[in-house]
Amino acid sequence: MFATGGWTVGLRETGVRDWARRRGVKHERLEAVRPFASGRVLDAGHVREALEALLRPGDRVALEGDNQKQADFLAEALAGCDPGMVHDLHLLISSISLREHLDVFERGVARRLDFAYAGPQSVRMAQLLADGKVEVGAIHTYVELYARMFVDLAPDVVLLCAEQADREGNLYTGANTEDTPTIAEAAAFHDGVVLVQVNEVVDEVPRVDIPGGWVDLVVRSPRPFALEPLFTRDPRHIGQVEILMAMLALRGIYERHSVTTLNHGIGYDTAAIELILPTYGEELGLRGKICKHWTLNPHPTLIPAIESGWVESVHCFGGEPGTERYVAARPDVFFTGADGSLRSNRVLCQLAGQYAVDLFIGSSLQIDACANSSTVTEGRLAGFGGAPNMGHDPHGRRHASPAWLSLLTGEAPALRGRKLVAQVTQTFRSGGTPAFVESLDAVLVGEETGMPIPPIMIYGDDISHVVTEEGVAYLFKATSMAERREAVAAVAGATPVGRDMDERRVEELRRDGLVALPEDLGVDVRKAQRRLLAARSVEDLVAWSGGLYDPPARFRTW
């Protein structure tokens, strides 16, 4: 007890406080589960009972639904818990991908939700929200949600997945390490319980991705965990417009700014860029000058560029089904373990994407007149995923590169470079829906679901370039919002945003370098043919890989 001036504060008041409450509770939880386990290995036949013993009403539970892999066996068990015993959970899920993720709410097992992405379940999600079955804390990006697990959303229990475990709990995640070590660390070092479903329990794992000391319980799932090939794009679906935009991006952005380090979002637009590097890029003499270091998952459409000697390194957020043997055979390019297989890591790849790469380019479904963009359309509460982390200018970066310096910004002495954040889209989506709109659907979705601010994916002031089939808008050169709107309109074609654009003003913007049309970039539109694609089918990709790429069944047509 201290008398400090007029205040009496100190030890006396708090002397009775239990400073290891979490540890005590964890011990009790593990004791309660003991009847269902042999050592650290839980009996798969009693996993629901084990969860009922482990969990307490109101618990904060992180359920691994990653971008790709899913702790689906544990999700199913959780959804099957007796709501009389387990209720009012607060779930933390990166990606709501499975029925069971929402069954949990429908059945009353969980009530509160913090998440990052709800793509496949977004319609049902909106319905549950309207019915008052789920209370959303917030929608995050992936890494933002993990960040909060170390601050104000520390989980009590985490339910994860991995390829293999040994009896000491050492985990082998294989190519899809993804988010598992980060979520495990948040729980293992704050007296949370770490329970992992694995495809196999083995005597010795091929490599240790997560040490056994961090893991409390493992359970062998009766079937391998679900894994989505999210980053596979069949080149057959890439048409002339995507190829033209890829040519414009290559000349108007990559070549012009000497982009050597980069990240590609998912989509046919960026797949087209990957596939014209060995052809159009080669013709332009750009090999060795651009696109050397990548942060992205093992995109199959990157195989031709790798095989043609364009790519020095690729660091991955996660794996991609079918690329296992290919990646293992290219260790100079990919990050692999002593066992030969990929080591991915979302948090480190995000760090790399944020602070070490010069360009992010991704597809957008909707862009407004100010260049705010979103992949939320048609009333779906889809969330953010990872794009906002890649698609912004990181003000914490301090090292310079030619690409970064080429977007010099600020008033002296506060000069700094800027990350290239490019959005690529056709002016009209399939079905004639305009991609450029006066108001994003996201704004309405945000209002309807009571979000404090509109759920914009990438903000217009973070976007440096917009690419359409009309040309490239150099938004980073705009000195006012009005000029930014004009530059967007100049490439927005006949959409509501572009149709009233004055021709003469476009000429001025071209002259001032805010807009470049294909002819300004030396791009011959007639060359935008599918023969420019280094691979025109998944079969071609397999051939490029020397037979090392094993496409998932749904992509096999031969």
Added chain:
Amino acid sequence: MFATGGWTVGLRETGVRDWARRRGVKHERLEAVRPFASGRVLDAGHVREALEALLRPGDRVALEGDNQKQADFLAEALAGCDPGMVHDLHLLISSISLREHLDVFERGVARRLDFAYAGPQSVRMAQLLADGKVEVGAIHTYVELYARMFVDLAPDVVLLCAEQADREGNLYTGANTEDTPTIAEAAAFHDGVVLVQVNEVVDEVPRVDIPGGWVDLVVRSPRPFALEPLFTRDPRHIGQVEILMAMLALRGIYERHSVTTLNHGIGYDTAAIELILPTYGEELGLRGKICKHWTLNPHPTLIPAIESGWVESVHCFGGEPGTERYVAARPDVFFTGADGSLRSNRVLCQLAGQYAVDLFIGSSLQIDACANSSTVTEGRLAGFGGAPNMGHDPHGRRHASPAWLSLLTGEAPALRGRKLVAQVTQTFRSGGTPAFVESLDAVLVGEETGMPIPPIMIYGDDISHVVTEEGVAYLFKATSMAERREAVAAVAGATPVGRDMDERRVEELRRDGLVALPEDLGVDVRKAQRRLLAARSVEDLVAWSGGLYDPPARFRTW
């Protein structure tokens, strides 16, 4: 081989490429070291010879000089290498703290350098640069340098340090995990060599912080690795001005914006804030309302607030010597392992600091009229460390909080909140040097050392608040650069930046909420007395901790 349209590209040209060159070289390196090792354990008496066998001219080598802990035994051995055998290395060092870090350049062992901070060696560093003995690639923040290790600066060899290893290479880092897992991952999964100096080789480590499979070699250092108590501030050096500024920050920022999640930089200014929470903060009824979740190292000056029940959680970048027993006794607050000791992790704490906390507040040595700030003064090339990562508004954040929303920014629909980034400084530093200057010394240092842009620590447009003994400037409310300059000038006192400020304009700024003087915030200047400090000495901190805090010798005066 593919004929794709007019291009002939493909496998034929690259069929002879060795895709596992790094793996082959790694194998050769480890073979060369074998005479000096028994299994994975290197003979400490032959560490120099081992390095000479391991390293090749031009290698990229990451030498662990963290913020706090140093692989000093390996640094010494590296500096002692024969430049005839080992030369032209490219060193990656977070923090250049030891003589040996620069001896390596003076002796010609290394030539190129990428780093983050050079505090203690900054003068000699500038000299070596002028003499052409060192070529600087770039100056980074800590995490930015690690990010590049996964992109364009993959290390060939990493020299790390840990508390203990077992004979399988499993590492125990103890409280100071800091940066070790991240650097280890960059090498272990890209066929780099991981060599670790440890204080002890044991049969079994208390917990596995880094799995043995990631580690190639360990060597027992004859003395424990160097570790600096960088985050310890003796309350005896906190005077009335720091206390006044702490009161202003508490009322004008923390209370006003309901800041519950935060990070404090190092310094007496922020230590003062920590020490008045249990007194002034308690009197204001703020306990439980602000300052609940922290991302910062175990600051000893935070002990009274923890003991008084203010603090729910603390996640740490690194440890702090002397706090080991205290931290181990407070597991509900700190992140600790099953062995009871702290688990820190710089990358994850930076992630948390960036995406999950609402406020960063730190001391600045110099601030210019536009609020650009720097800790570079007097011609020293000090670097950035970690402050820029905390001290900017992360545009990749998407979840809302009351504090974040209270700085709503942007034009609809692109509305978003903003991180609070506060700089605190007295208007004059000791010796009468003005803290507010027309031009930062950093600008001159940048010019002299040929940096592409001035090495500004935190940019004015990222700063939301400036606190001095005069009051608080709410820069986030400024609608123009001119207004931002006026708000800075209003709290810059008699410095060159503040002395010509018009009194009536200050009145207007107060009225418009851009500036608050102590009376505007209800802060009674007369109360700014040392008796407001919950602890007035290191001895008091020990007492607050119930004897659990063991201050390093240099802080013991009793």
